[in-house]
Amino acid sequence: MAKVGYIFKANSYDALDADKEWMRQYGCVQVVEEECAHEALRPQWKQLMASLGRGDELVVAKFSNAVRDLRGLAALVELCRIKVVRLVSIHDKIDTLGELFPDTTAAQVLEMFGALPEEVAVLRKSSSHIMQLQQTIKPPVTKKAMSRAEREKTIVDMYNNGYSIDDIWEVSGFNSKSSIWRVLNKYGVYLNRGRTSGPRVKKQQDETK
Incomplete structure (x- = not known):
C-alpha cells in the first residue's frame, strides 16, 4: 500500500x-x-x-x-x-x-x-x-517522447487494466494499432478482447506431414 x-x-x-x-x-x-x-x-x-x-x-x-x-x-x-x-x-x-x-x-x-x-x-x-x-x-x-521501455510498459499496463485499444493507441504515439499488438505479443500478454484471444503467434509455414 x-x-x-x-x-x-x-x-x-x-x-x-x-x-x-x-x-x-x-x-x-x-x-x-x-x-x-x-x-x-x-x-x-x-x-x-x-x-x-x-x-x-x-x-x-x-x-x-x-x-x-x-x-x-x-x-x-x-x-x-x-x-x-x-x-x-x-x-x-x-x-x-x-x-x-x-x-x-x-x-x-x-x-x-x-x-x-x-x-x-x-x-x-x-x-x-x-x-x-x-x-x-x-x-x-517539441514534446519529450517517452522512452521505448516506458512506452511499452505503459501499453502493457493499460491493456491489463482494461483500457481500450483506441485509448492505448492515443497515448502510445504509434502510427498504427498493429504496433500495439506487436508490443503485447512481445511481452506475452494474454489477449482477452478484440478480434482475437490468447497470445498472438506468427503464422507458421506449411508443415510437411
Missing part, C-alpha cells in the same frame, strides 16, 4: 508548491506532475491509474485539476471503489475514508460536482491561452 499524489501543472495554477508540500507531508512516495502541454492526452494520469494497486491512496490537488469532465470523475470514483483505493482531494476537502475532513457536508460535495464542469473549462481555457501566447514569442517546444 502506497500514497501517491497527482497535479496537473496548469499555467494558471498558483498553488502548485503548496499542494506538493501538503502531499509530501501527508506521506506521498511520489507526486506525479503532468505537464501543461499534455493536457489533452494526460499520459501520466493514465499510467498512474493503471499502476494503482489495492489499498493504495491517491491524493489530488482538486478534482477539477485531475479530471477533464464529470464522466472522468465518475470513472475515477468507480476505479477507486473497485481497487479499494482511498481518494483524497485537498481543496475539495473530500476523503473517501472520512477521516481528514470530517466537517465536509453532503451539500458541499454536491456543490463540487455542480461546479466541476465550469472549473475545468476555465482551467483549460486559461492554459490554452497562455500556451498560444508563448508560441507567438518562441517556436513551439
Whole structure:
C-alpha cells in the first residue's frame, strides 16, 4: 500500500508548491506532475491509474485539476471503489475514508460536482491561452517522447487494466494499432478482447506431414 499524489501543472495554477508540500507531508512516495502541454492526452494520469494497486491512496490537488469532465470523475470514483483505493482531494476537502475532513457536508460535495464542469473549462481555457501566447514569442517546444521501455510498459499496463485499444493507441504515439499488438505479443500478454484471444503467434509455414 502506497500514497501517491497527482497535479496537473496548469499555467494558471498558483498553488502548485503548496499542494506538493501538503502531499509530501501527508506521506506521498511520489507526486506525479503532468505537464501543461499534455493536457489533452494526460499520459501520466493514465499510467498512474493503471499502476494503482489495492489499498493504495491517491491524493489530488482538486478534482477539477485531475479530471477533464464529470464522466472522468465518475470513472475515477468507480476505479477507486473497485481497487479499494482511498481518494483524497485537498481543496475539495473530500476523503473517501472520512477521516481528514470530517466537517465536509453532503451539500458541499454536491456543490463540487455542480461546479466541476465550469472549473475545468476555465482551467483549460486559461492554459490554452497562455500556451498560444508563448508560441507567438518562441517556436513551439517539441514534446519529450517517452522512452521505448516506458512506452511499452505503459501499453502493457493499460491493456491489463482494461483500457481500450483506441485509448492505448492515443497515448502510445504509434502510427498504427498493429504496433500495439506487436508490443503485447512481445511481452506475452494474454489477449482477452478484440478480434482475437490468447497470445498472438506468427503464422507458421506449411508443415510437411
